[in-house]
Amino acid sequence: MAVSGIDPKRTGELRIHETLDELRTDLADYIAELSEVTVKERGVFSLAISGGCIIDTMGKLCEAPYNKTVDWAKWHVFWADERVVAKSHPDSNYKLAKDGLFSKVPIIPSHMHSINDNLSSEEAANEYEFVIRQLVKTRVISASEVCDCPKFDLILLEIGHDGHIASLFPGHTLLDEKDEWVTFITDSPIAPPERITFTLPVINSASNVALVATGEDKSEVLQSIVNDGVEPDCNSLPAKMVQPGSSNLVWFLDKAAALKLQGPPTSE
Numbered sequence: 282m283a284v285s286g287i288d289p290k291r292t293g294e295l296r297i298h299e300t301l302d303e304l305r306t307d308l309a310d311y312i313a314e315l316s317e318v319t320v321k322e323r324g325v326f327s328l329a330i331s332g333g334c335i336i337d338t339m340g341k342l343c344e345a346p347y348n349k350t351v352d353w354a355k356w357h358v359f360w361a362d363e364r365v366v367a368k369s370h371p372d373s374n375y376k377l378a379k380d381g382l383f384s385k386v387p388i389i390p391s392h393m394h395s396i397n398d399n400l401s402s403e404e405a406a407n408e409y410e411f412v413i414r415q416l417v418k419t420r421v422i423s424a425s426e427v428c429d430c431p432k433f434d435l436i437l438l439e440i441g442h443d444g445h446i447a448s449l450f451p452g453h454t455l456l457d458e459k460d461e462w463v464t465f466i467t468d469s470p471i472a473p474p475e476r477i478t479f480t481l482p483v484i485n486s487a488s489n490v491a492l493v494a495t496g497e498d499k500s501e502v503l504q505s506i507v508n509d510g511v512e513p514d515c516n517s518l519p520a521k522m523v524q525p526g527s528s529n530l531v532w533f534l535d536k537a538a539a540l541k542l543q544g545p546p547t548s549e
């Protein structure tokens with residue numbers, strides 16, 4: 282049984298699931314519903330994803346009923362972060378998503394907007410931002426009404442065990458980036474060192490942001506992110522800096538990741 286509640290401090294909806302399987306079903310339902318509503322409204326669905334466990338957690342989307350009911354042809358997929366490696370490299374987030382998910386559903390190949398893997402990290406970030414700007418002009422991606430940022434229909438991020446999201450790591454200067462939409466890092470504390478990443482203003486401008494964490498190894502950092510005051514510098518944890526204003530923020534956790542959270546929310 283899922284437990285869900287609103288965390289007033291974070292103004293996000295916290296969904297805690299008894300099992301990973303329940304979480305995977307709820308996440309697939311959530312994405313499929315958002316896709317349906319957004320395609321009705323806008324005719325397209327712009328989704329940005331990260332790498333890591335999230336691809337497996339989204340895995341039910343390539344099973345019945347979603348593989349048939351989702352309007353895959355209307356999807357445009359982006360990567361909120363990417364490792365600057367060849368697309369065939371095992372570290373590539375594109376490869377992970379393609380092999381694990383998108384090769385199994387009828388998505389249009391040209392709607393998978395991955396980075397140019399022949400460029401340096403700086404060049405790849407600039408080019409990726411250019412591509413996104415063009416797609417904002419053609420309304421494939423909406424534009425924010427409040428700032429100069431794209432407004433993705435959904436940004437779906439896995440929280441790392443250190444509290445990082447996309448390739449925004451704790452204590453890194455990239456967390457202060459306010460002007461660029463896509464930037465690059467050459468000293469990632471987790472290998473591989475060279476990556477491109479969406480910046481916080483872009484993440485916080487999305488219509489919907491979903492943060493996902495599973496497994497007991499994420500329970501400690503989740504405690505710092507969701508419950509205040511556990512660590513002195515917990516406010517600078519990247520996942521805690523996801524505060525998309527008037528947009529929707531939903532946290533998808535399994536029981537193991539939520540193990541150390543205080544004051545469990547009320548059961549639905």
Ligand SMILES: O=C1O[C@H](COP(=O)(O)O)[C@@H](O)[C@H](O)[C@H]1O
Pocket residue numbers: 330331332333334335362363364374438439440441442446447448471
């Ligand atoms: O390096 C990365 O890690 C995170 C989370 O990975 P996980 O193995 O803890 O699931 C991921 O969100 C990010 O996109 C990726 O580049």
